[in-house]
Amino acid sequence: MPHTKRRRLVTTAVAVSLGATTLAACGSEDGGKAESGPVSLTYWTWAPGMDKVVDLWNKGPGRKDRITVTVKKQASGDTLVTKILTAHKAKKAPDLVQAEYQALPTLVSNDALADISREVGDVKGRFADGVWQQTTLGTDAVYAVPQDIGPMMFYYRADLFKKYGLKVPATWEQFAETARALKKKAPDKDLTTFSANDSGLFAGLAQQAGAKWWTTSGDKWKVAIDDAATRKVARFWGGLVKEGVVDNQPMYTPAWNKALDTGKQIAWVSAVWAPGTLTTAAPDTKGKWAMAPLPQWSLDQDVTGSWGGSSTAVTTDSAHQAAAAKFAAWLNTDGDALNALAKESGIYPASTSAQLSGAFSNPPAYFSNQADFYTKAAEIAKTTAPSAWGPNVNVAYTSFKDAFGAAAKDRSDFGAALRKMQDDTVADMTKQGFEVSR
Amino acid sequence: MSSLALRKAAPAAGTTPGTAQGPPLRRRIALVPTVTLLLGAVYTLLPVAWVVIASTKSGHELFSTFTFLPGTGFTGNLKDLDAYRGGIYWEWMGNSALYAGLGAVLSTAVSAFSGYALATYRFRGRETMFNVLLAGVLMPPVILAIPQYLLLAKADLTDSYLSVLLPQILSPYGVYLSRIYAAAAVPADVVEAGRMDGAGEWRIFTRIALPMMIPGMVTVFLFQFVAVWNNFLLPYIMLSDDERFPLTLGLYTLLEQGANTPALYTLVITGAFLAVLPLIALFLVVQRFWSLDLLSGAVKS
Numbered sequence: 184m185p186h187t188k189r190r191r192l193v194t195t196a197v198a199v200s201l202g203a204t205t206l207a208a209c210g211s212e213d214g215g216k217a218e219s220g221p222v223s224l225t226y227w228t229w230a231p232g233m234d235k236v237v238d239l240w241n242k243g244p245g246r247k248d249r250i251t252v253t254v255k256k257q258a259s260g261d262t263l264v265t266k267i268l269t270a271h272k273a274k275k276a277p278d279l280v281q282a283e284y285q286a287l288p289t290l291v292s293n294d295a296l297a298d299i300s301r302e303v304g305d306v307k308g309r310f311a312d313g314v315w316q317q318t319t320l321g322t323d324a325v326y327a328v329p330q331d332i333g334p335m336m337f338y339y340r341a342d343l344f345k346k347y348g349l350k351v352p353a354t355w356e357q358f359a360e361t362a363r364a365l366k367k368k369a370p371d372k373d374l375t376t377f378s379a380n381d382s383g384l385f386a387g388l389a390q391q392a393g394a395k396w397w398t399t400s401g402d403k404w405k406v407a408i409d410d411a412a413t414r415k416v417a418r419f420w421g422g423l424v425k426e427g428v429v430d431n432q433p434m435y436t437p438a439w440n441k442a443l444d445t446g447k448q449i450a451w452v453s454a455v456w457a458p459g460t461l462t463t464a465a466p467d468t469k470g471k472w473a474m475a476p477l478p479q480w481s482l483d484q485d486v487t488g489s490w491g492g493s494s495t496a497v498t499t500d501s502a503h504q505a506a507a508a509k510f511a512a513w514l515n516t517d518g519d520a521l522n523a524l525a526k527e528s529g530i531y532p533a534s535t536s537a538q539l540s541g542a543f544s545n546p547p548a549y550f551s552n553q554a555d556f557y558t559k560a561a562e563i564a565k566t567t568a569p570s571a572w573g574p575n576v577n578v579a580y581t582s583f584k585d586a587f588g589a590a591a592k593d594r595s596d597f598g599a600a601l602r603k604m605q606d607d608t609v610a611d612m613t614k615q616g617f618e619v620s621r
Numbered sequence: 622m623s624s625l626a627l628r629k630a631a632p633a634a635g636t637t638p639g640t641a642q643g644p645p646l647r648r649r650i651a652l653v654p655t656v657t658l659l660l661g662a663v664y665t666l667l668p669v670a671w672v673v674i675a676s677t678k679s680g681h682e683l684f685s686t687f688t689f690l691p692g693t694g695f696t697g698n699l700k701d702l703d704a705y706r707g708g709i710y711w712e713w714m715g716n717s718a719l720y721a722g723l724g725a726v727l728s729t730a731v732s733a734f735s736g737y738a739l740a741t742y743r744f745r746g747r748e749t750m751f752n753v754l755l756a757g758v759l760m761p762p763v764i765l766a767i768p769q770y771l772l773l774a775k776a777d778l779t780d781s782y783l784s785v786l787l788p789q790i791l792s793p794y795g796v797y798l799s800r801i802y803a804a805a806a807v808p809a810d811v812v813e814a815g816r817m818d819g820a821g822e823w824r825i826f827t828r829i830a831l832p833m834m835i836p837g838m839v840t841v842f843l844f845q846f847v848a849v850w851n852n853f854l855l856p857y858i859m860l861s862d863d864e865r866f867p868l869t870l871g872l873y874t875l876l877e878q879g880a881n882t883p884a885l886y887t888l889v890i891t892g893a894f895l896a897v898l899p900l901i902a903l904f905l906v907v908q909r910f911w912s913l914d915l916l917s918g919a920v921k922s
Contacts, residue, residue: 227861229874257874258876258877262857269767272771441684444685445685466681
């Protein structure tokens with residue numbers, strides 16, 4: 184058992200580099216077969232309104248190619264990965280799945296995703312390198328087509344920043360000073376909170392600082408969650424929490440909504456999708472917020488992390504992988520499709536050309552005061568640092584929630600929490616049968 | 622601690638006034654259980670009250686007004702819920718009713734048959750079979766969901782109504798309860814008398830034993846109905862088409878829509894509120910069968 188997993192990762196890489204020619208040879212037959220008769224595909228996705236976007240395909244290019252896609256709406260999150268893997272065990276996974284970037288290594292190491300490099304290789308240029316790299320896992324294979332991304336940004340109450348004479352922080356050092364200055368002027372208010380209930384936020388911040396949590400060399404994994412960059416991030420936030428200049432309560436709770444809505448918290452480190460969340464969390468403060476780039480670790484840098492985002496992948500269980508890959512490429516690069524995705528599903532497209540297209544010429548309604556919202560967002564998206572996901576992100580994330588949740592609550596040492604996260608992740612990988620170098 | 626208090630409460634509540642204990646003793650005993658029960662009631666009813674009140678709040682009021690202050694958005698919430706994706710909520714409600722209703726009826730029937738058989742007939746392997754069932758009672762159904770999925774996948778039944786109904790028809794707890802109940806409520810003499818009078822086994826079961834077992838079977842039905850109505854993991858693993866989803870799953874998809882779409886709190890809360898109503902109605906309707914306590918059937922015969 185331990186050996187199979189290790190071999191699988193190696194085999195995937197080897198098969199891709201060695202078998203490129205053979206694959207191409209038998210692949211062309213595949214393509215011929217796919218076009219010979221009507222094909223119907225199923226697609227698991229959580230994006231709201233995806234059925235309407237897929238209708239465009241079924242009535243347009245899909246009708247021409249006789250490829251019909253049926254949407255089966257799912258709930259997002261780690262549980263969906265489990266569900267896909269369970270279905271895959273019975274060889275019954277749907278043809279297409281929506282998958283978050285950090286879930287791709289898990290799915291690939293379980294052999295659930297097909298290599299579609301031959302079918303979608305030519306759309307590479309439509310995406311930023313850092314985004315595309317997440318779907319190749321550093322190999323020559325391509326396991327998914329990027330759909331949406333979540334470049335991180337700094338959101339703040341423009342009116343309250345003015346009222347308290349605060350400047351928008353350009354560096355994290357200034358961010359800390361801003362937090363202190365606010366505490367001095369209004370002791371009952373907090374700049375923001377350090378929340379441990381969404382690990383994606385911390386992962387994105389670490390990514391911005393240059394962390395690469397999972398890497399491979401040869402046939403071994405290297406886990407570097409407790410590396411210098413992440414330690415810097417953990418120490419920074421741990422310090423602010425301990426000092427009491429930022430709150431330590433979790434996000435997405437009624438109390439947090441209230442804190443944002445009443446101006447008790449006046450800033451939020453978030454990502455491009457924040458307007459949607461703020462619309463329901465803080466309806467009373469519409470038009471009072473503004474967006475700025477994430478603070479940097481040093482002034483000569485211009486880099487951001489990503490929080491969220493997902494891709495469209497084709498499963499190995501699909502009998503029509505070529506047809507499915509064709510749809511995945513259309514969905515995430517075609518102008519009409521992306522426009523519909525933006526309108527119906529509210530996604531921020533990974534495709535760079537779509538980031539400034541029709542749907543994004545106006546700012547989101549909640550940010551009507553910031554006319555250049557999406558121009559700025561597209562610029563920030565370009566600076567996204569590469570990310571490095573591994574096969575058990577879910578375990579690392581759970582460990583983060585437990586360890587950092589407790590540390591934030593007690594205002595105690597974040598360094599110890601980070602070490603625990605590292606140890607838990609390595610222990611789980613070893614248990615799963617991956618070789619991990621120390 | 623609380624179970625001790627509850628046990629003491631039962632005789633105190635059952636005693637008719639003026640008998641047995643003197644007044645001072647009774648008051649001392651009654652105070653602790655009453656307070657305990659009241660605390661228990663508050664503990665269980667508070668969340669219900671929260672759901673009821675929160676469902677009256679509009680999205681705007683939900684997080685900004687005082688928690689237990691009723692809002693003004695109930696009809697608006699209902700309209701939104703009804704309009705959401707062409708009223709798919711009602712489809713989920715219908716699915717839940719089908720899974721729970723039909724599932725509980727079938728499960729009760731199976732439990733009644735097997736419980737009666739285990740209680741009345743002596744055959745080789747009876748105790749072994751019963752012990753295996755007991756082990757089944759101790760096994761949480763959650764850990765069976767994935768093996769059941771793999772099994773049904775072999776039969777090509779996944780993502781169908783049957784895939785959710787079939788695994789829930791056999792309820793070890795229901796069979797266990799039916800056996801215990803049948804053993805207590807259906808005296809062997811009665812069965813023997815039936816046989817003497819020339820009735821077949823089927824006739825004895827349907828005409829004599831089953832009526833005696835009714836209160837117990839109502840209990841099994843209710844347990845099973847509530848269990849299926851609230852079940853999450855089994856349908857989650859089995860179903861991928863959201864038009865076959867039960868309420869639990871449907872509401873979950875409203876909460877988990879991905880990062881860029883906020884959770885539809887008001888819809889979920891209103892949906893959860895409406896989802897409780899059928900259960901309450903069911904309990905109220907079935908209560909009269911149920912209030913005959915577990916032993917009254919035996920005493921009557």
